Amino acid sequence: MKSPVLRAKTNSVDDTRRLAACVAELARPGDLILLAGELGAGKTAFVQGFGAALGVPDRITSPTFTLAAHYEGRVPLHHLDVYRLEQLAEVLDTGIPELLDEGGVTLVEWGDAILPALPPDYLEIRLLFGLADDDRTLDLVPVGHRWTSRIRAIRTALAPWLEEGGVPC
Amino acid sequence: MVKDVVLPEPIAREGLRILGIETSCDETAAAVVVDARDVLSSVVSSQVELHAPYGGVVPEIASRAHVEFLIPVVARALLEAGIDDDQVDAVGATVGPGLIGSLLVGVSAAKALALVWGVPFVGVNHLEAHLYAAFLEEPDLELPIVVLLVSGGHTLLVLMEGHGQYRLLGSTIDDAAGEAFDKVSRYLGLGYPGGPAIDNIALEGDPRAVEFPRAILDEGYDFSFSGLKTAVVNYVRKNPGVPIPDLAASFQEAVVDVLATKARRAAREFNAKGLCLAGGVAANSRLRERILDVCVEDGLRVFLPGRSMCTDNAAMVAAAAWWRLRSDGPSPLDVGAYPNLRLPVA
Numbered sequence: 001m002k003s004p005v006l007r008a009k010t011n012s013v014d015d016t017r018r019l020a021a022c023v024a025e026l027a028r029p030g031d032l033i034l035l036a037g038e039l040g041a042g043k044t045a046f047v048q049g050f051g052a053a054l055g056v057p058d059r060i061t062s063p064t065f066t067l068a069a070h071y072e073g074r075v076p077l078h079h080l081d082v083y084r085l086e087q088l089a090e091v092l093d094t095g096i097p098e099l100l101d102e103g104g105v106t107l108v109e110w111g112d113a114i115l116p117a118l119p120p121d122y123l124e125i126r127l128l129f130g131l132a133d134d135d136r137t138l139d140l141v142p143v144g145h146r147w148t149s150r151i152r153a154i155r156t157a158l159a160p161w162l163e164e165g166g167v168p169c
Numbered sequence: 170m171v172k173d174v175v176l177p178e179p180i181a182r183e184g185l186r187i188l189g190i191e192t193s194c195d196e197t198a199a200a201v202v203v204d205a206r207d208v209l210s211s212v213v214s215s216q217v218e219l220h221a222p223y224g225g226v227v228p229e230i231a232s233r234a235h236v237e238f239l240i241p242v243v244a245r246a247l248l249e250a251g252i253d254d255d256q257v258d259a260v261g262a263t264v265g266p267g268l269i270g271s272l273l274v275g276v277s278a279a280k281a282l283a284l285v286w287g288v289p290f291v292g293v294n295h296l297e298a299h300l301y302a303a304f305l306e307e308p309d310l311e312l313p314i315v316v317l318l319v320s321g322g323h324t325l326l327v328l329m330e331g332h333g334q335y336r337l338l339g340s341t342i343d344d345a346a347g348e349a350f351d352k353v354s355r356y357l358g359l360g361y362p363g364g365p366a367i368d369n370i371a372l373e374g375d376p377r378a379v380e381f382p383r384a385i386l387d388e389g390y391d392f393s394f395s396g397l398k399t400a401v402v403n404y405v406r407k408n409p410g411v412p413i414p415d416l417a418a419s420f421q422e423a424v425v426d427v428l429a430t431k432a433r434r435a436a437r438e439f440n441a442k443g444l445c446l447a448g449g450v451a452a453n454s455r456l457r458e459r460i461l462d463v464c465v466e467d468g469l470r471v472f473l474p475g476r477s478m479c480t481d482n483a484a485m486v487a488a489a490a491w492w493r494l495r496s497d498g499p500s501p502l503d504v505g506a507y508p509n510l511r512l513p514v515a
Contacts, residue, residue, distance in 0.1 A: 044344075061345075064348050064351075065322030
């Protein structure tokens with residue numbers, strides 16, 4: 001498993017949404033973000049905060065059932081949930097490369113399970129349960145130049161949430 | 170009210186036999202229904218076993234299965250209805266919401282059949298079809314009614330004021346009710362589909378064992394089940410030895426409590442004549458029991474469709490198609506499939 005480059009802590013669902021909004025400010029068309037974490041870790045909440053910052057007027061709900069939802073914001077937002085496809089990495093045709101080419105920002109929940117099917121240029125965010133019920137730790141792992149080149153900007157944007165002693169870059 | 174559209178013969182005549190086709194998710198279904206009342210046949214080929222190993226519906230598998238099963242299912246529906254191809258007066262099919270690959274199979278087949286048979290094609294909204302499941306068993310249901318539509322993909326509270334006239338009172342802000350059942354079931358190791366699994370094991374548990382949160386219970390008509398799911402996870406992390414039946418029963422109680430409380434409040438606020446359940450979660454025995462209690466206490470007509478009418482089926486599609494044919498006429502053949510289609514609200 002790749003080591004986190006940045007480790008952030010949030011203390012409520014709304015706090016996670018606020019953090020996500022700050023990440024959204026740095027997003028560009030064609031970006032891919034993977035959200036990993038157990039059931040209830042806050043992946044959909046992250047996408048809600050992210051979408052709000054992109055100016056998505058619609059309610060963002062879990063796309064587990066339909067697998068993909070598309071929203072119009074300042075930049076189009078593609079929200080995918082591959083929760084049910086964990087065991088299908090090898091046969092998966094998610095169409096993600098096509099979505100990236102369309103110029104939107106693509107967020108994939110449970111994306112770590114389908115890594116082999118993805119282009120090697122993404123920001124992986126792992127959400128972990130903390131000590132208190134609503135505490136979460138978010139490990140951010142930029143993969144590929146597209147994201148490593150933005151790590152300084154992310155660090156600045158997320159400063160209020162970052163843990164002391166994060167790995168410098 | 171039905172819009173005042175004068176339909177050309179033979180559409181306005183009585184005894185219209187409509188072939189309904191439903192392929193929006195993991196059920197391949199066809200049915201023949203006369204005038205949205207008489208179900209001559211309703212055939213459902215479930216793919217549950219195909220998807221069970223994956224813990225949920227896999228779109229690619231679903232689409233392929235629809236292609237394989239649809240023609241035999243349609244043939245069976247006509248056979249059971251005792252009619253020939255040339256006795257079908259119109260073909261209705263679900264055009265959304267649902268899985269795009271699955272929807273396309275049914276829509277394409279329906280349009281082809283309509284074209285070949287020279288009869289009208291009617292695109293049907295799957296959510297509206299669920300609302301019409303109630304009218305199949307009770308054609309003279311008095312309006313307005315409050316409908317609680319709860320399934321794996323949807324959680325809607327709808328005020329039905331007239332045919333085709335809906336007011337969306339509330340919906341989920343995160344997870345659908347059925348989705349919460351599936352996810353919690355999977356987390357507790359109870360398998361898929363989660364609704365029946367939790368329903369069954371909850372019978373052996375204490376619904377008051379754990380006081381799970383009832384999110385936004387007192388505010389408006391929206392629902393939130395994501396926090397409940399997280400609360401179950403948090404509880405299990407702290408109390409690893411807790412009996413699964415107690416967890417399942419307490420979780421189910423929390424979901425049902427919110428659904429029933431809001432449905433009751435809506436029925437009172439809008440002076441509804443009755444309360445109606447629709448969608449796959451409407452098959453949940455605890456929810457049916459609670460809604461029945463609410464209606465008895467408040468003097469409301471209660472409508473709990475049979476379990477086969479709650480889950481996806483094509484009879485409800487044929488019924489909704491009949492109403493749409495009367496109000497809007499046939500759909501053009503260039504109608505597509507719409508995975509994110511919403512209920513047409515006023």
